[in-house]
Amino acid sequence: MKKTILEIKNLFKTYDGKKNVLEDISLEFKEGELISVIGSSGAGKSTFLRCLNKMISPSSGEILFNNESLVKANKKEIKKIRTKIGMIFQHYNIVKQLTVIENVLHGKLGQMSSIKGLLGIYSECDKKEAFELLKELGLKGHEYKKCGNLSGGQKQRVGIARALIQNPHLILCDEPIASLDPQSAKVIMDILKDISV
Structure with a gap:
């Protein structure tokens, strides 16, 4: 069984406290998988990817990379994870x-x-x-x-x-x-x- 490398739990991203760009996303990615995120322009694909390496911070939810929390990580820890x-x-x-x-x-x-x-x-x-x-x-x-x-x-x-x-x-x-x-x-x-x- 392949190891889970990335786990996303109840991810939300809102800009300016208004409409959710990302709403309650929960996914798991395993080693060796090639996964595509498909959606129309402006659907939030880039926002989603940028949350996954904390180029931007999610509004709420959890992102675990190799069981380490990106959401709770400080700047030094983020640099190491990246x-x-x-x-x-x-x-x-x-x-x-x-x-x-x-x-x-x-x-x-x-x-x-x-x-x-x-x-x-x-x-x-x-x-x-x-x-x-x-x-x-x-x-x-x-x-x-x-x-x-x-x-x-x-x-x-x-x-x-x-x-x-x-x-x-x-x-x-x-x-x-x-x-x-x-x-x-x-x-x-x-x-x-x-x-x-």
Whole structure:
């Protein structure tokens, strides 16, 4: 039987004390599952995902990640928990002025001391892992290109590599193919499917 990695109990989110954006959501996610949250624009999908790694705080309810409460966690505990939750964004959320390899290595920042992160001091092991991920994702030869010069599909693969280098237990994807052409979207969905196995 697969382990429950994320448990959501009676989750509510209200903005400005008015209408509920999220209302009484209770779900369980197990290791290895690939789950899609589907809904119309404005239905609260992004709000839901951002509650799951506490980018925003729910109004009430409980979120347990590996049996640890995200709702009750303080800033230091949240930072530690987030090192095990990768996030892939619709609009890539990469730094266009930096190279591909620099953006991928940024995925390690949460696991480093502030000084090393500020100075960009990564271990040889981290660098090797970043190059391997880029090779696996079809970006070999692009490591030193500025991310602003990449196609949408390539930028999204950089975002995936940045999430994967964390060695996360959970990956949250906020409409990862919405900005892509059909061929690039298929490539990204195939990658995400392979990751979850």
